């Protein structure tokens with residue numbers, strides 16, 4: 001008997017892996033289809049091929065060096081889940097090195113090369129004045145030595161407004177330095193990227209203390225914590241690029257998903 005379709009509690013998205021995680025472009029509602037039979041991925045065939053209607057991939061409007069970017073088609077809530085998927089390959093010699101993503105330990109990497117409907121590979125890395133609004137989790141799709149398409153779960157870590165970019169910290173600024181590519185801000189008026197949270201100045205913080213405003217101080221600390229926590233979280237799950245073992249540049253420019261080199 002077929003599993004009943006249920007929605008997640010806080011996010012308008014199918015629960016579990018039996019049904020497609022995508023949002024339909026036409027309705028802005030969760031897809032009602034089951035996931036593709038036999039696939040590791042929680043997408044129906046259509047959405048695996050076309051991509052999730054919740055996001056769209058476009059050329060960066062002003063900076064060709066950035067290549068393609070990924071923007072929200074609808075307002076997305078915090079915790080909207082997506083999958084960074086592709087073929088399971090060895091890191092060494094993999095075609096899509098710039099976008100390969102770490103998979104299960106000793107399981108090689110996820111290579112989205114030639115996977116048209118895989119939109120997350122186009123998320124830009126936030127520039128110096130920006131922050132990421134997505135993160136990968138430890139949830140993977142497929143087994144260590146899987147032959148089929150495999151993936152890793154991603155989710156928004158804050159609400160992302162319509163036409164705002166989805167950004168992903170590539171894991172290390174070494175990637176840019178090793179290639180002599182300036183790391184620039186990627187947001188535009190049309191397609192904004194989330195701005196880095198500013199720390200309050202010492203003066204402002206002292207003032208609030210003098211006024212006995214403890215809550216202001218607490219807010220300040222909390223704000224710094226948020227940034228640090230995101231950074232630590234990213235470091236924990238995304239492994240850094242290895243300078244000196246740099247993959248070649250692709251036409252689309254700086255689009256590296258962090259990868260894990262593995263013994264081969």
Ligand SMILES: [Zn+2]
Nearest residue numbers: 020031044047
């Ligand atoms: Zn679907």
